[in-house]
Amino acid sequence: MTTPSDAATPVDAMLAAANAMDEHTLRAGLRDAARDLGVNVAVIDVVLPFLNAVGRAWERGDCSVASEHFASQVVRSWLTGAALADVDAASTATDPIVLACPPGERHDLGLLCFHVLLVRSGVPSRFLGSDTPLPGLADVCRVVGASGVIVAATRRRVFEAHGGALRVLARHYPLSIGGAGADAEVAEHVGATLLPSDMRRSLAQVVRWHSGDATGVNVSA
Numbered sequence: 001m002t003t004p005s006d007a008a009t010p011v012d013a014m015l016a017a018a019n020a021m022d023e024h025t026l027r028a029g030l031r032d033a034a035r036d037l038g039v040n041v042a043v044i045d046v047v048l049p050f051l052n053a054v055g056r057a058w059e060r061g062d063c064s065v066a067s068e069h070f071a072s073q074v075v076r077s078w079l080t081g082a083a084l085a086d087v088d089a090a091s092t093a094t095d096p097i098v099l100a101c102p103p104g105e106r107h108d109l110g111l112l113c114f115h116v117l118l119v120r121s122g123v124p125s126r127f128l129g130s131d132t133p134l135p136g137l138a139d140v141c142r143v144v145g146a147s148g149v150i151v152a153a154t155r156r157r158v159f160e161a162h163g164g165a166l167r168v169l170a171r172h173y174p175l176s177i178g179g180a181g182a183d184a185e186v187a188e189h190v191g192a193t194l195l196p197s198d199m200r201r202s203l204a205q206v207v208r209w210h211s212g213d214a215t216g217v218n219v220s221a
């Protein structure tokens, strides 16, 4: 088995640390990546590849469910803690974009990564996380005066199952969808704009839209 010290890349080292339940080394990998690359580049070039590596290892049987849970929790705590520690003003600004996964969707780490990228790029964002009731999502949008909504799911059928409620939401707020379950057809079905799975491109698209550049998110799509 690869150990953290003989791993070829930071992602390999973090995967070895996850398998060994070595929280100190896993957190050090996240901290060093953020210090060397900046938080946003670390999220895109280290955290997302790490989560994908954990997923592939889990599918091959090279990473236990317990290690996957451990890795997910350490990453989550870093994303909600250290990764946002210095951006309070931006994250509490008005007219935020509201981010949520629909009922039945527990895979929310990709969306949480996107939340961090948005906030650190100066786009106010509120992250509601997994399994969010859609009436509750609409209530939050009203209370915070949402400028837009982003809904993510890993499986296409999650969007389809909530097509009616999402179409209603899209009549009131610019709605975008992302994640592995999102495609052009289901986006059209729910009245949303499709965000590319490449987070650099999605981030650029949403930042342009938020700054009022019409070449960003096509809110009327």
Ligand code: B12
Residues within 6 Å of the ligand: 048, 049, 051, 052, 054, 055, 056, 058, 059, 068, 072, 104, 105, 106, 107, 108, 109, 110, 111, 114, 130, 150, 151, 152, 154, 155, 177, 178, 179, 180, 181, 195, 196, 197, 198, 199, 202
């Ligand atoms: C971690 C994990 C879990 C965790 C979720 C932890 C969490 N809070 O997120 C837990 C244990 C809860 C879980 C549960 C289940 N899981 Co699961 N899970 C995974 C795993 C191992 C990793 C997923 C992950 O976080 N990947 C990292 C993300 C960031 O990568 P990604 O999803 O590929 O996303 C890319 C892009 O789509 C984009 N992106 C993602 N989100 C967003 C959002 C926006 C806005 C944008 C712009 C882009 C974007 O960024 C990524 C680019 O690198 C995958 C295996 C895998 N190979 O992915 C299975 C997987 C997703 N799970 C799967 C399944 C089947 C389940 C369960 C049904 C298992 C069960 N029988 O209970 C349940 C479903 C629970 C539910 N109701 O949702 C299947 C889905 C298959 C399918 N498409 O139908 C997978 C693919 C495993 C498999 N091969 O079978 N799972």
